[in-house]
Amino acid sequence: MLEMLQTPQFWVDVFKIIMIDLLLSGDNAVVIALACRNLPEAQRRKGIMYGVGGAIGLRIVLTFFAVSLLSLPYLKVIGALLLLWVGIKLILPEDEGHGAGSIKAEANLWGAVKTIIIADFVMSLDNVLGVAAAAKGNVWLLVFGLLVSIPMIAWSSQLALKLIDRYPFIIYAGGALLGYVAGEMLVSEVLFRSLLETHHYLHWVVPGVCALLVLGTGWLIARHRAGLVAVRDLMHVEVEASSQHEREKK
Amino acid sequence: MKWLIPVDGSEHSLHAIEQAVTLAATMKELPQLSLLNVQWSVATLNVKLLFDQQVVDEYQREQGMQALQGARAVLDAAQLSYQYHISIGRPADAILQYADAQEVSLIIMGAQGKEGLTQWLLGSVAERVLRLSAAPVMVVR
Numbered sequence: 001m002l003e004m005l006q007t008p009q010f011w012v013d014v015f016k017i018i019m020i021d022l023l024l025s026g027d028n029a030v031v032i033a034l035a036c037r038n039l040p041e042a043q044r045r046k047g048i049m050y051g052v053g054g055a056i057g058l059r060i061v062l063t064f065f066a067v068s069l070l071s072l073p074y075l076k077v078i079g080a081l082l083l084l085w086v087g088i089k090l091i092l093p094e095d096e097g098h099g100a101g102s103i104k105a106e107a108n109l110w111g112a113v114k115t116i117i118i119a120d121f122v123m124s125l126d127n128v129l130g131v132a133a134a135a136k137g138n139v140w141l142l143v144f145g146l147l148v149s150i151p152m153i154a155w156s157s158q159l160a161l162k163l164i165d166r167y168p169f170i171i172y173a174g175g176a177l178l179g180y181v182a183g184e185m186l187v188s189e190v191l192f193r194s195l196l197e198t199h200h201y202l203h204w205v206v207p208g209v210c211a212l213l214v215l216g217t218g219w220l221i222a223r224h225r226a227g228l229v230a231v232r233d234l235m236h237v238e239v240e241a242s243s244q245h246e247r248e249k250k
Numbered sequence: 251m252k253w254l255i256p257v258d259g260s261e262h263s264l265h266a267i268e269q270a271v272t273l274a275a276t277m278k279e280l281p282q283l284s285l286l287n288v289q290w291s292v293a294t295l296n297v298k299l300l301f302d303q304q305v306v307d308e309y310q311r312e313q314g315m316q317a318l319q320g321a322r323a324v325l326d327a328a329q330l331s332y333q334y335h336i337s338i339g340r341p342a343d344a345i346l347q348y349a350d351a352q353e354v355s356l357i358i359m360g361a362q363g364k365e366g367l368t369q370w371l372l373g374s375v376a377e378r379v380l381r382l383s384a385a386p387v388m389v390v391r
Contacts, residue, residue: 027296031300034301034305034306034309037305037308037309037312119296165290231340231344231347232337232338234289234307234310236335237334238331239325240331
């Protein structure tokens with residue numbers, strides 16, 4: 001373990017994992033808050049606590065599940081393709097429209113916790129896959145990746161959102177990173193071992209090409225979509241001094 | 251006179267509102283006071299996939315009302331008329347846009363928001379407003 005800490009490769013991997021966690025679990029806390037909105041005040045804190053606990057537990061299970069699945073032949077290829085897609089999705093500007101929005105804010109505690117777990121299952125997959133790919137089977141790195149994602153689930157600062165808003169290039173760097181990690185996963189697939197032993201340069205060419213692929217595809221699709229509405233009005237109310245009478249304009 | 255007082259629920263924004271009340275009392279004609287709270291958009295891909303726009307909007311409105319609470323109490327206590335407004339977006343940009351659209355004659359705001367780490371990483375809202383605003387800006391310490 002101590003020797004591992006001294007190699008630069010280890011610290012590069014640590015950096016990759018922090019980036020992936022930051023980019024892919026930034027909105028977890030918001031989802032938990034939304035799911036607990038309709039709970040009575042007394043239960044809300046409990047709901048958030050159980051939700052965070054459940055989300056963390058689920059993530060641990062999914063991570064180890066993903067790692068054992070990825071050791072099977074062919075599955076690394078599938079994992080790599082999924083990761084490429086996650087990277088492209090990250091770069092794409094957000095559509096204004098909402099999806100089906102099928103999940104309701106539940107009014108009872110267990111309903112809310114169930115909602116959080118289902119939501120977290122959907123959200124964790126990207127993150128778990130990314131971290132598993134970046135950790136390359138190193139258990140310490142996997143555990144580290146899990147530990148880093150925990151405060152991001154629990155703590156709703158939306159730091160990633162704000163950072164991306166301020167420094168949009170982060171999103172491109174993140175997309176390229178996911179592409180690169182997908183490429184690394186691809187070259188570690190056992191099926192290609194003999195090919196890679198004869199053509200050693202593929203170890204860095206494939207990840208590089210994958211990173212460019214994500215950037216290129218993301219850029220191409222993004223170009224066809226309109227820009228975001230930067231500022232949106234939510235509500236406007238006028239308050240008269242005399243009667244404290246409020247009327248809503250819109 | 252139209253005064254805009256951006257509010258984020260922090261101590262500094264309360265100072266700003268108190269300062270505005272004090273100043274307003276010295277004016278010959280009472281200025282129109284507008285409170286503005288800006289919420290960062292939380293509608294990311296996952297959130298949109300999982301929740302209705304309506305649920306997200308309600309949540310953000312609630313957060314906004316919470317941030318406005320302290321400032322509204324000060325104005326209610328001073329028995330002043332005012333309007334309040336919540337919008338979604340990047341705070342400095344939303345403030346500037348609102349000031350522009352409403353042809354505000356003065357922006358009164360706190361020097362610091364409540365976001366410690368984020369502010370350190372991103373720069374302060376007051377600085378950006380000060381730099382880019384067409385209307386006069388008063389920063390309260």
